[in-house]
Amino acid sequence: MSGQHMQIGEVAVRTELPLRTIRHYEDAGLVAPSARSQGGFRLYTESDVARLTVVRSMKPLGFTLDEIRTLLETTDRLDSGEQLAPWEVGQLLGRIRGFEQTAQRRVEDLRAQLAQAEEFTGTLAARLGRRR
Template sequence: MQIGEVAARTELSLRTIRHYEDTGLVIPSARSQGGFRLYTEDDVARLLVIRRMKPLGFTLDQMRDLLDATDRLDSGTELPADERGSLLERVRTFEDAAQQRVVDLRTQLARAEEFAGTLRERLGRAPAQ
């Protein structure tokens, strides 16, 4: 599929997808004869991982590290047990970090909702004009 369809499916802008390409996070699987980027379902899945990591505050280097680990685990080649264990531990570290960031975001959301409620109550007490 071309970049426009990928953008629609991932809810990422063309500019963002190109930026991720420039930084090496995702590489189009092919190019058309006209030079258009062509992406596969695997490329879309990779972009969705990146999109999910972004709001949790992961850096591009961290995204690259996780994608490298999952690429190696999913490569279909037999990995030595120690290397496989090390890669799985890297993925676990990211899962732990993601869980902690979710907790932090829930706390921030609760505080924001409390603040909005306080403002709503204040407006409800204001005299009508």
């Protein structure tokens, strides 16, 4: 399916993102439709869907649109097929490593918050159980 194009509605279903959000990400320069239909409809590829999935995954971790753009530009550069100098590859991989470390820290923070929330709901449930 890599050569096939999808309209924005199918992309929205596949990525579980609202149409408005996809258009916002397009306006922000994070993703651009690969083509337009004769009627002017946005057309996307599997690569575009993968890109939107990255954006969707980064948002709950608190990454800004600028940070997401930086990561996407970094991976685009690595995937460009251009012959890169070893120092540039190292620099790009270091940038990705930084994102990975930040994401790991944020996941741990979310786990801690979830544990606190579960403890709280357990306390409420126990309180309700005693009142019955």
